[in-house]
Amino acid sequence: MSLIKIIAITGMPGSGKGELAKLLREKGIKVITMSDVLREKYYKEAKEGERLMDFAKRIRELYGKGAVAKLCIEKIGKEEIVAFDGVRNWEEIEEFKKIGNVTIIAVHSPPKLRYERLLKRGRKDDTLTVEGLMKRDWEELEMGIGNVIALADYILINDSTIEEFKSKAEELLKRIL
Incomplete structure (x- = not known):
């Protein structure tokens, strides 16, 4: 497999990663949602009664912190550009660097x-209390997501309307695609 262009999307739960992924899909770019592959x-x-977050931790303990990235890489076809939505740790970035320019x-x-967005989203595995969401944030940070955010090439701030976020994202994508 020759080197491809990889866009690694990261951010805390509810930050708007999925909206950025949607824009990339609209541009014809294959987006692999890492949590879907994990699911x-x-x-x-x-195991019976095991939470998705606990399963993710167990998979990473068994197969290494880059395990989910390895599963996602298997989903790549012949695309020249691929986006991975939901990068959680630096080891996943290292796996992606083996096959492309990230x-x-x-x-x-x-x-x-x-938290407001997550409570409205109502995904089956979303926690429905602020306390639960805060706990999830800390679990994400323990997994290493803060390192990926801190070392990102670009940061999109999503603190206003969806239209404003899409506009910022479009500007960024024009520069990097």
Whole structure:
């Protein structure tokens, strides 16, 4: 496999990563949502009653911190540009660097705004209390997401309207694609 262009999207839960991924898809870029790939494995291999976050930790303990990235890489076809939505740690970035030139985009939103979004989103595995969301944030940070955010090539601030965020994202994508 020759080197491809990789866009690694990171950010805390509810920051707007999915909105950026949607824009990339609209541009014809293949987007692999890392949590979806993890969920596929979870539904096949999780222990009874195991939370997705605990399963993710266990997979990383068993197969290394880059394990989810390795699963995602298997989903690449012949694309020249691929985006990975939901990078959680630096080891995943290292896995992506083995197959391509990586550009990291971090999406940032203030916690209060993210919590409001997550409570509205209502995804099955989303926690529905502010305390639960704060706990999830700390679990994400323990996983290493803060390092990826801190070392991102670009940071998109998502603290206003969806239209404003899309406008900022479009400007950035024009520069890097």
